[in-house]
Amino acid sequence: MKGVFLFILALCLAASFIAFKKDPQLAQDGLMQGMSMLLKILPVLVVAFIFAGMVEQILPRDILADILGRDSGLRGLLLGTLAGAVMPGGPFVLFPILAVLLKAGAGVGPLVAFLSSWALLGFHRLIIYEAPIMGWKFALCRMAASLIFPVIIGYFADLAWRFYLKE
Numbered sequence: 001m002k003g004v005f006l007f008i009l010a011l012c013l014a015a016s017f018i019a020f021k022k023d024p025q026l027a028q029d030g031l032m033q034g035m036s037m038l039l040k041i042l043p044v045l046v047v048a049f050i051f052a053g054m055v056e057q058i059l060p061r062d063i064l065a066d067i068l069g070r071d072s073g074l075r076g077l078l079l080g081t082l083a084g085a086v087m088p089g090g091p092f093v094l095f096p097i098l099a100v101l102l103k104a105g106a107g108v109g110p111l112v113a114f115l116s117s118w119a120l121l122g123f124h125r126l127i128i129y130e131a132p133i134m135g136w137k138f139a140l141c142r143m144a145a146s147l148i149f150p151v152i153i154g155y156f157a158d159l160a161w162r163f164y165l166k167e
Helices: 002-022 024-058 061-068 073-086 091-103 108-120 123-134 136-146 149-165
Strands: none
Touching: 002 024, 024 091, 061 073, 073 108, 073 123, 073 149, 091 108, 108 149, 123 136
């Protein structure tokens, strides 16, 4: 985590330096815009992390291990895919929940299937954005072509995880 923070800090400082060299007002405007985004996102982050903490406390670990555990097999991959497809919300809500599920014993494969499905399928985005803008024929064609990939991605993520950790 420290390495990621330092990398992002270095990028921030480099971008600030470049902006300042172009025009000092650009650096000031960038700082103000960043602070404005932080103030908009901060309440969502606080609530999402509190929710994730509560989920961790109330989640029955034995049931979770059976449903989405690392040995849940195809059923876990399919359930992860279904859950990700119907999960509304953005990354500020999703990633804290996935982190809690991983810590509570969910397998990497089902969680990667969940995340991949959320990104690829997202039924709420299909209904709200894609179909109205692109048309139902396009939206359903894209959805049908994407259906199997979260399961495949989750399967290969699980293999890579087990190989890397030699489990």
